[in-house]
Amino acid sequence: MKxxxxxxxxxxxxxxxxxxxxxNIALALDALDMHFQDLRLSPVYESEAIGFAGDAxxxxxxxxxxxxxxxxxxxxxxQIEASSGRTxxxxxxxxxxxxxxxxxxxxxxxxxxxxxxxxGEITENAYVLLPLAELEPNERHPALNVSYAELxxxxxxxxxxxxxxxxxxxxxx
Numbered sequence: 347m348k349x350x351x352x353x354x355x356x357x358x359x360x361x362x363x364x365x366x367x368x369x370n371i372a373l374a375l376d377a378l379d380m381h382f383q384d385l386r387l388s389p390v391y392e393s394e395a396i397g398f399a400g401d402a403x404x405x406x407x408x409x410x411x412x413x414x415x416x417x418x419x420x421x422x423x424x425q426i427e428a429s430s431g432r433t434x435x436x437x438x439x440x441x442x443x444x445x446x447x448x449x450x451x452x453x454x455x456x457x458x459x460x461x462x463x464x465x466g467e468i469t470e471n472a473y474v475l476l477p478l479a480e481l482e483p484n485e486r487h488p489a490l491n492v493s494y495a496e497l498x499x500x501x502x503x504x505x506x507x508x509x510x511x512x513x514x515x516x517x518x519x
Contacts, residue, residue, distance in 0.1 A: 355452040357382070357419055358409045358482065360467065360474050362445045363430075364395060367404035368512070370430045370444045375408070375514050377426045382410035388477035390512035390519050393505060396471075400441045404510065406519065407449065407477040416451045417459035423448065449478065453488045464488050469497060472505040 359378075363370040371390075379385045388407040395403060412419060423446040430444035450464045457463075464487060467474045479498035486493050512519045 354383075354411050354413055356409060356411055356450075357448060357452075358407060358450045358478065359423065360405065360407055360445075360447045360449050360465070360478075362403045362405040362473070363442055364401045364403040365441045365443045371404060371406070371512070372514050373430055374426055374444055374446060377429065378408060378410060381422055382412050385410045386481065387514075387519055388481035390510050391473055391477060391507045392510045393473040393507050395441075396505075403442075403473065404512070405473040405477065406512070407474065407481050409481060415459070416448065416454070416461055416463070419451070420448060420459065420461055449474065450488060455489045468494075469501075472501065472503060472507050475501055476507055 361371060361374055363374075375385070375387070386409045390404060390406045392402045392404055395401065414422070427444045427446055432443045432445075447465055447467065448461055448463070449468055451458070451461075454463045465474075468478060468487065469475065469490075475494065475498050479494040483495035484493050487497060490497070
């Protein structure tokens with residue numbers, strides 16, 4: 347019987363917080379770095395809460411490699427969110443201690459284990475697309491086959507983003 351070789355997949359996630367974001371995003375980055383390989387980070391942006399009155403969000407995009415299937419990655423991300431105090435019972439339009447969403451899982455397109463890939467927010471929200479375009483400018487959106495830099499160039503920039511300094515492990519992003 348042949349042994350199956352594990353396939354290493356690049357995963358890109360969006361990370362956001364508007365409740366104690368410095369602490370909670372650092373917690374997320376520590377956990378991602380411990381659990382996955384080759385963690386890379388975008389610049390960090392502040393944006394207004396959308397759909398509700400609340401504190402501004404801090405957002406960034408991270409990329410890493412894994413051999414885990416998408417469902418296992420999702421479970422790990424939910425555990426990281428829970429470690430920040432997020433219960434999963436919060437209203438969609440409320441503050442977040444931590445929100446980590448899979449944006450892309452390799453070049454997968456479609457519904458996988460209840461997760462829509464690539465995530466629609468890539469083309470809908472500046473706080474996702476801009477950091478993604480900065481981290482992976484030449485990578486192509488798996489469904490649209492357009493680079494993230496090109497998508498950002500054509501994006502309607504009515505949502506205000508402000509780049510902010512964020513320090514993690516003696517590095518500033």
